[in-house]
Amino acid sequence: MEYLQVLKRGLQQVSGHGGLRGYLRMLFRTNDVRVGTLVGEDKYGNKYYEDTKQFFGRHRWVIYTTEMNGKNTYWDVDGSMVPPEWHRWLHCMTDDPPTVKPPTARKFIWTNHKFNLSGTPQQYVPYSTTRKKIQEWVPPSTPYK
Numbered sequence: 001m002e003y004l005q006v007l008k009r010g011l012q013q014v015s016g017h018g019g020l021r022g023y024l025r026m027l028f029r030t031n032d033v034r035v036g037t038l039v040g041e042d043k044y045g046n047k048y049y050e051d052t053k054q055f056f057g058r059h060r061w062v063i064y065t066t067e068m069n070g071k072n073t074y075w076d077v078d079g080s081m082v083p084p085e086w087h088r089w090l091h092c093m094t095d096d097p098p099t100v101k102p103p104t105a106r107k108f109i110w111t112n113h114k115f116n117l118s119g120t121p122q123q124y125v126p127y128s129t130t131r132k133k134i135q136e137w138v139p140p141s142t143p144y145k
Helices: 002-016 019-030 084-090
Strands: 037-041 047-050 060-063
Touching: 002 019, 047 084, 060 084
Parallel strands: none
Antiparallel strands: 037 047, 047 060
16 A cells, blocks of 8 residues: 555656656656646746655755846846745745735845856955055066166
8 A cells, every 4th residue: 555655646746747758857857756736926037945754854845047137047046036935935934925925025136037146257345444464576677777
């Protein structure tokens, strides 16, 4: 009897991702294949799922969109692609998803979500207000004679 339940769950996983091709694509992209109920979708196309049969901490997950803000994100997924209102739900800070209870407007929540820019030329670099301890050598402006 348990084997039938395992087989049924496996068939649900294959059919829930669009057949064998979709199942393999999801396996290679996220390294994990799960089945759950679709809770909602954000304005960028990320889909959020929940499965109450899984243990706490692994029962909510996101399937990232393939394109966000004009950038191809099929293989480059990043945790910063999740908007703040869905981050609260994913990390169990609230039981109600933003589709049921929309968040209140706050001044620190961006209207258009931004990527994590660390390691790129657009990264934030703070301005230093301290004096340098070592001065770089500046060659003389006149050539030697």
